[in-house]
Amino acid sequence: MDPGERSTEATMEELEDLLSTAGGEACGTVLQARPSPDPKSFIGAGKLREVKQLVEDENCSLVVFDNELSPSQMKAVSDELGVRVLDRSGLILDIFASRARTREGRLQVELAQYKYMLPRLTGMWTHLVRQTASGGGHIGTRGPGETQLETDRRHIRRKIQKLESELESVRRVRGTQRRLREKNHIPTVALVGYTNAGKSTLLNAMTGDNIQTGNRLFDTLDTTTRQMAVNGNITVLLSDTVGFIRKLPHMLIEAFKATLEELCMANVLLHVVDLSNPDWREQAKVVEQLIEELGATDIPRINVYNKIDLCPGEIPPIDSNGVVVSARTGEGLDALRDKIAEALGRHVRLIKFMLPHTRGDLLEYLHRTCSVSNIEYLEQGISVTAMCSAEAYARLRQYAVNSGEGMGL
Ligand SMILES: Nc1nc2c(ncn2[C@@H]2O[C@H](COP(=O)(O)OP(=O)(O)OP(=O)(O)O)[C@@H](O)[C@H]2O)c(=O)[nH]1
Numbered sequence: 063m064d065p066g067e068r069s070t071e072a073t074m075e076e077l078e079d080l081l082s083t084a085g086g087e088a089c090g091t092v093l094q095a096r097p098s099p100d101p102k103s104f105i106g107a108g109k110l111r112e113v114k115q116l117v118e119d120e121n122c123s124l125v126v127f128d129n130e131l132s133p134s135q136m137k138a139v140s141d142e143l144g145v146r147v148l149d150r151s152g153l154i155l156d157i158f159a160s161r162a163r164t165r166e167g168r169l170q171v172e173l174a175q176y177k178y179m180l181p182r183l184t185g186m187w188t189h190l191v192r193q194t195a196s197g198g199g200h201i202g203t204r205g206p207g208e209t210q211l212e213t214d215r216r217h218i219r220r221k222i223q224k225l226e227s228e229l230e231s232v233r234r235v236r237g238t239q240r241r242l243r244e245k246n247h248i249p250t251v252a253l254v255g256y257t258n259a260g261k262s263t264l265l266n267a268m269t270g271d272n273i274q275t276g277n278r279l280f281d282t283l284d285t286t287t288r289q290m291a292v293n294g295n296i297t298v299l300l301s302d303t304v305g306f307i308r309k310l311p312h313m314l315i316e317a318f319k320a321t322l323e324e325l326c327m328a329n330v331l332l333h334v335v336d337l338s339n340p341d342w343r344e345q346a347k348v349v350e351q352l353i354e355e356l357g358a359t360d361i362p363r364i365n366v367y368n369k370i371d372l373c374p375g376e377i378p379p380i381d382s383n384g385v386v387v388s389a390r391t392g393e394g395l396d397a398l399r400d401k402i403a404e405a406l407g408r409h410v411r412l413i414k415f416m417l418p419h420t421r422g423d424l425l426e427y428l429h430r431t432c433s434v435s436n437i438e439y440l441e442q443g444i445s446v447t448a449m450c451s452a453e454a455y456a457r458l459r460q461y462a463v464n465s466g467e468g469m470g471l
Pocket residue numbers: 255256257258259260261262263264274275276277278279280281282283304305306368369370371372387388389390391
């Protein structure tokens with residue numbers, strides 16, 4: 063088994079957190095070490111009996127597997143245990159479904175759910191048949207045969223297509239908004255990180271905003287973008303997005319790809335790490351892998367080691383790209399702003415120009431390529447303040463009042 067897929071005490075603890083996030087309560091945990099999964103029942107007949115005993119003793123109504131089971135394994139296990147069986151992906155999908163707020167978020171989750179359901183259809187039908195048969199003397203009635211199953215498959219495929227095209231049109235709108243932002247040349251900084259690392263809390267602390275945060279997994283599903291003043295010279299857009307987790311179901315990554323692609327458009331990534339979690343190194347690795355999968359490795363990155371207020375004693379050595387902060391107490395946030403300014407400063411800078419009245423063409427150029435924040439028509443010329451790219455600065459340098467030093471020119 064891929065080491066990333068292996069269950070450990072840490073992943074089981076996380077599974078319990080996921081379960082309570084979904085509104086359940088764990089009544090027992092079974093961990094098993096075996097070289098490879100049993101093709102039929104995943105855990106093997108002996109272990110299955112042990113789980114069945116636990117289910118009966120504790121009167122459990124649901125069994126959740128930390129690993130992904132094949133549809134037939136899921137059915138075999140559920141038949142044997144006589145209770146509902148979910149795997150980690152199914153549980154995460156369930157949480158996402160309860161959290162999605164925006165139209166795009168809801169469409170994305172629904173799409174992922176249908177994709178998850180499609181190969182599992184056979185098992186679900188049999189389940190249904192068994193229930194009706196035992197529930198009310200319908201013996202002899204014909205169950206849904208292959209024809210029914212095929213109709214349902216077709217139905218779900220059509221539903222998937224419909225969702226995909228609805229998503230497409232929602233995204234076109236967002237694409238327009240993004241192009242508008244690009245046109246205005248406002249640099250963007252995106253927060254990424256493991257779920258519960260403190261991304262939304264950090265966004266609130268940096269922008270004075272009040273978006274929802276919470277000590278539960280997957281609190282944020284939709285992208286939120288806010289303006290943030292990095293310093294007197296630079297204003298950026300800071301965006302918060304869905305958190306990552308180990309073994310994130312693939313259909314969710316696929317469904318959320320467009321939301322996540324926003325990350326690839328950012329000028330700087332802030333990777334938020336929860337330093338108070340004993341498992342933070344592993345979590346950071348998972349995030350690194352997903353950043354790679356999304357093709358965002360080339361974007362300058364700052365590692366933000368958060369929740370330092372919860373870490374008594376010595377701080378572990380961190381990389382030179384890193385900064386230690388507490389989104390709760392505000393400690394280290396100035397240092398973080400400096401780091402962001404440093405990372406961005408090579409690309410954009412707020413410059414004040416004094417243009418001759420005769421150079422309306424340059425004013426037009428600034429409007430077209432930069433974000434202009436202030437214009438005053440004075441006797442000695444037109445005073446313009448704009449967020450400039452190195453290119454724009456180079457072109458209008460002779461009229462600049464302040465310097466664009468350090469922009470790599
Ligand atoms: N003590 C302490 N708690 C923090 C800090 N930053 C965040 N938290 C808490 O950690 C929990 C998670 O914070 P969020 O900001 O919701 O985390 P997130 O990364 O946005 O999580 P998801 O949206 O679920 O991915 C909340 O209970 C916060 O109050 C910090 O610096 N110190």
